[in-house]
Amino acid sequence: MQSANLQKDKLALIEKIIHTEDQSTIDFLKDVFSDDNSEYQLTNEQKLIVEDATAKYYSGEEPSFTWEEIKRNARKINF
Template sequence: MQSINLQKDKLELIEKIIHLEDKNTLDYIKSILNDETSEYELTNEQKLVLEEATEKYYSGEEPSFTWEEIKINARKSYNEKKS
């Protein structure tokens, strides 16, 4: 039996998909769901960027943010660019 949170997450995703208008996003979601065996592999450059960011995070050189803080900052930035 699936947990209530898992069921809730599924319903939220379905709701978002229903309201999507961007064909590219829908095609991307479809490709993910249709290709379960595909595994994404990072390039060496991407791995290096990730390693550097990880080092900065653990050293305290760069702060970390919650997902809510990231969304708020992204919205602020977007709204400032629109103005």
């Protein structure tokens, strides 16, 4: 059984959708709920890149960083 908060949130969203007049919002929601995920498929080349990076990560060949380290390093970059 669903929690009361989940049910309440779903009903609130349905209410907003019913009253929306913005076509772009409706189109966005249709895309979100679409079963067609083909536009998000990786190419074979992209899959190889991910597999290579994953192997390097697990082997220790490439370092990993925490989110805080990434943010700190990004702030150091001067554009």
